[in-house]
Amino acid sequence: MTSLASASVTKVPHISHAVLRVSGPDKKGVIAAFTQVLSGHGCNILSSEQHTDTASSRFFQRSAFDISTMLTDKVTLSNGISEVAKRLNMKAEITWPPLRKKVAIFVSKYEHCFWELLLRHRAGELPCDIVCVISNHPDLASITQMFGIRYEVFKITKDTKAEQETKEIELLNSLNVDLIVLARYMQIVSDNFCSTFPHRIINIHHSFLPAFIGSKPYHRAFERGVKLIGATAHYATADLDEGPIIEQDVKRINHKDSVEDLIAKGRILEKEVLVRAVKKHLQEELIVEGNKCIVFGD
Structure with a gap:
């Protein structure tokens, strides 16, 4: 670390x-x-x-x-x-008040969702305290330092994953973190990690799942000629990307859009959907029922 x-x-x-x-x-x-x-x-x-x-x-x-x-x-x-x-x-x-929660953001190398969370928080749109940022890479440290937030690097490999996650959990517990936001964190969190923070981990990804699993989903969606792209924010569970859905959005595309256009539009959707989902959680507007969310305030 x-x-x-x-x-x-x-x-x-x-x-x-x-x-x-x-x-x-x-x-x-x-x-x-x-x-x-x-x-x-x-x-x-x-x-x-x-x-x-x-x-x-x-x-x-x-x-x-x-x-x-x-x-x-x-x-x-x-x-x-x-x-x-x-x-x-x-x-x-x-x-009970204060309803303001302590939040930790997990990042890798993608910036768009991370920037959006930090800027919306600075603007007062997210009623929370971002107490730390955790990453498996040092790449986004300079961005975090601009906002005066603690940045911790846990270098995770197949052999060190269990040990590093244990250290992450210890840090999160020591900071009394209420919510964890996976802002395009490119690591699969373990079953143990999810069970330690039930319905307190929000993940964001494209909405092509279960189709186009794996790398370069927008490239394969382009080749398939899809007409809609989207983003999904959900609670992370042991079932990977199958946890209770909090927020989704879509945008129509057509044959004029290139792969780069799909990626750019997808990133806009991802950051907007993630912010809306985090805000819903922070404002206690969600009730989890089985594997679905009842979302109030819409």
Whole structure:
């Protein structure tokens, strides 16, 4: 491991709202039950979204509520929510302020997604603290240093992968990292790594999968004459690129587009889709259900 810069953490602003996410079997009175608990504790509900999956009869809800007017403490409210959830056989999770998370970005040599994350973060569009950048190459260290962020190099080979990943996990845990973003990180993370951070690793790739697996997918897509290119952001799991999908987008192309055009347009999609997915996670707008994501706020 090679350290090339020191950490820089943005000051966390005061935030007075919390987020309640609920999921479970759909039944009458669910919305009213949780609303009554919040209002009974003096919490003003700022926004609330619900969704019912009619195929599975599953109910999902996300509510943001103001805690500055709360009449009790967090423990008392949490206990009240837990009692209602248990009675209704629901899963309920409260995220208390500050909602700002600590983020680590994994990179290799591709710059486009990395630049986009750093610039959007600097502009205040991503409510998080980027506490470190981890790479298997030193190439992007100079970019990271421009933003005053810690940069660590873990040189991974087939023989050193397990050992290096263990060191990465130790570093991430020591920094209390909440979210890991694979910004075109060209290494397969292990099952152990994914299980250590369940639904806390976001990956980005082109949307040709399961077709055109491997290197030079845009070249093979060009040869095949595809009419759409796209990008997919998802949670990384042991099943490689088959984790719950958070965000996707596509763009039409035609015979006038060269391979270079496809790559350029694909990179634009990749960085935009990745930023949207990261933002959804940071704002607690996702509920993972099996191998799919319920995405609120759209």
